[in-house]
Amino acid sequence: MNEPKIKKNIQEIQPIAPYPSFTLRLYAVWYRHVRVYTKHLYSNGTPPFFEPLIFLAGIGLGLNKYIHIINGIEYLQFLATGLVVSTAMFTATFECTFGTFIRLVYDKVYDGMLAASITVNDLLIGEIIWAGTKGLFFSSAVLIVMALFGIITNPLSLLSPLVGFLTGLMFSVLAMIITSYVKTINHFNFYFTGFISPMFFFSGTVFPTNELPAIALPIVEALPLTHAVRLSRGICLGNINPTIMVFDLMYAVFFIMLGGFCAIKLLKKRLIE
Numbered sequence: 204m205n206e207p208k209i210k211k212n213i214q215e216i217q218p219i220a221p222y223p224s225f226t227l228r229l230y231a232v233w234y235r236h237v238r239v240y241t242k243h244l245y246s247n248g249t250p251p252f253f254e255p256l257i258f259l260a261g262i263g264l265g266l267n268k269y270i271h272i273i274n275g276i277e278y279l280q281f282l283a284t285g286l287v288v289s290t291a292m293f294t295a296t297f298e299c300t301f302g303t304f305i306r307l308v309y310d311k312v313y314d315g316m317l318a319a320s321i322t323v324n325d326l327l328i329g330e331i332i333w334a335g336t337k338g339l340f341f342s343s344a345v346l347i348v349m350a351l352f353g354i355i356t357n358p359l360s361l362l363s364p365l366v367g368f369l370t371g372l373m374f375s376v377l378a379m380i381i382t383s384y385v386k387t388i389n390h391f392n393f394y395f396t397g398f399i400s401p402m403f404f405f406s407g408t409v410f411p412t413n414e415l416p417a418i419a420l421p422i423v424e425a426l427p428l429t430h431a432v433r434l435s436r437g438i439c440l441g442n443i444n445p446t447i448m449v450f451d452l453m454y455a456v457f458f459i460m461l462g463g464f465c466a467i468k469l470l471k472k473r474l475i476e
Contacts, residue, residue: 338371
């Protein structure tokens, strides 16, 4: 007869813990990835500083003998300002294709994470933010190398890693959409070879897009890297065109919102299945 009263007393003594806030849940997912990444910080954090050096030595120094000035600036500057964000594209794409697929299919990491007090939406949004963070880190690494060699010297260029963050977000949502359909990890090779690699060359990183045939320009303008490179180059060189930069920024925000909605919806369906 006293059982209901006893239960009431127990609840008063041991109140139910409040559900973690949305911000805290996202931070938990992001922090988990940070811990895993920094566990091997030397091997993970060193390559971003050497990759731009290799690229500049292999392409920049070679072509610079034949192409001195392009669009009114030195070719090394032209190339470097594009590399600041293209490296964010590659790292975010790799993270949310191979990385997400391995965590989803092979390691079953998401199963354990969803056993905690987070939802599928929290998990996927946290993945996107983490990919954006990697984009910011890699862009910062490239910027530091270019600044040390005196290639990028404009103080405004310190804002370019923020463009790297946006680039990471754009390509993370795009990669997650692809991951939601891929059944075998080897199929990602088609995505990298058929879409990501060509985009690197035809989005203004290596040569100006205005050199392309007029029929190709609408396609180039639809590519997310084109807008990221234009933002990065304008900031790094101090060549600010408010109209163009606002348009590029609005494109990036719209792409992230629309792509993020589709990515979460599609990948959530696969997680539940």
